[in-house]
Amino acid sequence: MTEAIATLKARKPRMSAEGRLLHMTALVVPLVGLAIFFLYPLAIIVQRSFVQRDGALGLGNYRDVFGMGHIGRVVQNSLVMSGLTTLICVVLGFAIAYALQRTRLPYRRLISVALLLPLLAPSLVQALGLIFLFGRNGLISQATGWNLQIYGLWGLVISNTMYALPQAVMIIQAALRHSDSRQYDAAMVLGASPWRQFVDITLPKARFGLLSAGFVCFTVTITDFGNAAVIGGNYRVLATEIYAQVVGQMNFNMGAVVGIFLLIPTLLAFYLEKVAARRETGGGSESAVPVTPTRSAARDLPLGLVAFAAALFIVAVVGTVVYASFVSLWPYRLDLTLRNYNITAQGGYAPLWTSLVVSAQAAVIGTALLFALVVAQRRLTGGAAKAVYLLAIVPVGVPGLVLGLSYVLSFNVAHPLLGMVYGTTFLIALCNFYHYHSQGFLTMVTGIRTVPPALEETVTCMGGSSLHGMRDAILPVMLPTLVAVFFFLFMRSMVTLSAVIFLITPRLSVGAVSVLRLDQAGFTTQAAAFSVCIMGVVLAAMGLMKLALHLLSRRPEAASSARKLEVTD
CATH class of the missing domain: 1.10.3720.10 (MetI-like)
Incomplete structure (x- = not known):
């Protein structure tokens, strides 16, 4: 043979x-x-960032950018906004992913479908929905008289969280899916409590998924322009600063410099994520036995409430945009019409x-x-x-x-x-x-x-x-x-x-x-x-x-x- x-x-x-x-x-x-x-366009944008107004190569554009009084605040605003959004998405995404993958939560498919809604439209749709609900003329603001100040940092954090959350949930859910139930069986035989199993098995196994989700959320939020343009208000970030330099002032070289600033944190996040991937050990194997979801009221009830609340909030925001598309004059004449679809x-x-x-x-x-x-x-x-x-x-x-x-x-x-x-x-x-x-x-x-x-x-x-x-x-x-x-x-x-x-x-x-x-x-x-x-x-x-x-x-x-x-x- x-x-x-x-x-x-x-x-x-x-x-x-x-x-x-x-x-x-x-x-x-x-x-x-x-x-x-x-590669060629990236090389050009790097080269143009060094082209000064007189056509010579140098650091003049970088000196001009650092000389702007507001650029430090813009960079800080971008990092704060993306950092907060990433933290919320990873924590909330882990809770939702765990609820979908490790519990017997009812209507899990409906929750999954609701979470996908922000990915079906341009990112600015979340900002539009928030304005329709919580803006100065929003439904909730009009009904309650509250002045919620949705424009600015918190409006950006909420809208970007909605946009990045579905991606975080899918990544973390995939990480949880590759766990091996035999490890949990062995831990149970050794007398480990459910909390010890979570800390010693679940979290380490999901570590790479959490890091990947954090990388994706940070990248898509620090670079997003749609939500920042619609609901950012006076809270300036790098994405809107590039647009202002290029479109507002037609200063392409300065826009290239700001683009380099935007490129640095995303490439750094990419590098850290890849380093973490190389160090990741103990991943799932082909012979792994999938973990069977179990029932636990003390665990499933709070996780279920979080998952349902997130899904309902997303449905409410996106649904409000759909509803507003049929309204005669928002928010004063709420009778339904197809006139808005006659777009000229x-x-x-x-x-x-x-x-x-x-x-x-x-x-x-x-x-x-x-x-x-x-x-x-x-x-x-x-x-x-x-x-x-x-x-x-x-x-x-x-x-x-x-x-x-x-x-x-x-x-x-x-x-x-x-x-x-x-x-x-x-x-x-x-x-x-x-x-x-x-x-x-x-x-x-x-x-x-x-x-x-x-x-x-x-x-x-x-x-x-x-x-x-x-x-x-x-x-x-x-x-x-x-x-x-x-x-x-x-x-x-x-x-x-x-x-x-x-x-x-x-x-x-x-x-x-x-x-x-x-x-x-x-x-x-x-x-x-x-x-x-x-x-x-x-x-x-x-x-x-x-x-x-x-x-x-x-x-x-x-x-x-x-x-x-x-x-x-």
Whole structure:
């Protein structure tokens, strides 16, 4: 038997010239895309931060920024706001994730759906909802006469908490899901109390999930522009400062400097998270026995109240935006009408159709490039594989606002090749794709690990080319992953604001920017109506994704992969 196996291995054909060409193309094209549309723009924004007003290179812009009396306060405001939001999201997210994963809480699916609502619309929708409820003319303010001062720090913290909380819950819930019940059984046999089990097993196992959730929450809140622009008031943060420098004063070099300031804390958080990931030990294994939720009134009641309260608050805020979109004149005439959906200002519904085109382009281009990259990276070994992996995940540490500004500085030029893509849906689509490149890549890596190596080797040993191996072995198993990544890129592109705010032109805008402009122009109910339209598109996309994954899960060769995607979705 051993000799037969050795003979089969010896007969395994080497990669043909056609296969090497296919592998090289699959590797080079995505890497060239990363070089042109990620590394080059970042290099330009760093270079422009050193270009002084006279055109010479130096530290003049940095001296000017530090000379501004308010810049220190702006940096402090950003760190305080993001720090508070991250702390609340991690603590609250852990409580909700624990309630969903480790208790027999009723209506858990409804809570999970409610938590996803903030991800279905641009981030500023949470700020709109809070203003409709607690603003000077809000429903609760009008009914109670309270002056809640929702504008400023606490309005930002609440709205950003709503936006980041769903992501924190999903990350922590995934960490709790990989625990092994045998460790709890052993602890129980040794006489450990439930509290000791929680402290000695649950918390250490969830440590990496908590750190990852903290990194994500800090990054998305310190870089978010939508909520800060709508409800921030006089509480200035780095995101609004960049916008003021670039759009208000047309000072792109100073905007680049502030962008560097915004880039530093997110890259630092990214680095710390990766260091923690390398040191993480004792993770879940394939043979782990899932923990079965148990009943405990003393634990389940408070956790259930927290989960239900968070879900109800999110539903109330998002639901108020939907309700306001049908109101004649907020908050004075609350009779229902469809007049708000007759949007003619800010280009009418043209930006919504542009968003559909941009999102479709980002999804198609992104899915194809990511698939090619993971297939090529799978054949690499050693330092080359690690280098490709690192380059592919670095974009997650770059704020969308910084990436969008770098695109303006890089492609709004007279160069015949680089300048020709500026002001097109293609460039906005690429910005959205590279903004979410890391998440899509990691999902693809997870998906390709479900492809049995023996399956591809069988196709090759039977005389099939590398193209046949990709078509007949890899692609059928990875179809659920491709569908998930496609719709992920589509849905995120529909609601992204920070990454595209600088890329719109008088002739080209997108839906999320139109919501912001309608609100700034005083058409708040029309802004709510436009937000509802965006949410409707994203909900439809999510429904199509669920249907596609359900149909693919019936295919024998993809059933296992589809089930994994359904669990992690």
